[in-house]
Amino acid sequence: MNREHIEITSYNGEGYKPLIDYQGWRVAILRYCEELEIHNIKTMQKHDETDEVFVLLDGNCTLFAGGKGENIEEIEGIVMEPYQLYNVKKGVWHTHTLDKKGRVLIVENQDTCEENSPTKNLSETQMENLCRIQTACTKGNVQ
Helix, strand or coil, rough: CCCCCCCCCCCCCCCCEEEEEECEEEHHHHHHHHHHCCCCEEEEEEECCEEEEECCCCCCCEEECCCCCCCCCCCCEECCCECCCEEEECCCCEEEEEEEEEEEEEECCCCCCCCHHCCECCHHHHHHHHHHHHHHCCCCCCC
């Protein structure tokens, strides 16, 4: 096969890594890292200019959404199923937790960055709620 025509890339590190940027879009991989353990999640983020698509490739991932307003509203969680597409709509507060085998493919706009993706701190109550939701999700009582 002519390797000039097909680029092959992968990522085996921890956390988020953009792999391919092309004509306005980006493909990245998110892998387990300690900051994504449920007891370490202290913020949620939203993207003001774009949707963001997640696809679970391996392991387990729970995706949390906290509404679309200026502030984080009621938080809901969903256990991601492998190879399903989860499109987090523009302006929706979200975060996720992965287990140590977790690998998630992310597709987003190439210009997604801190300037157009505000982060908001979670209150103690919201962090406790995340833990409760995570426990319910892993026991099959998805929110």
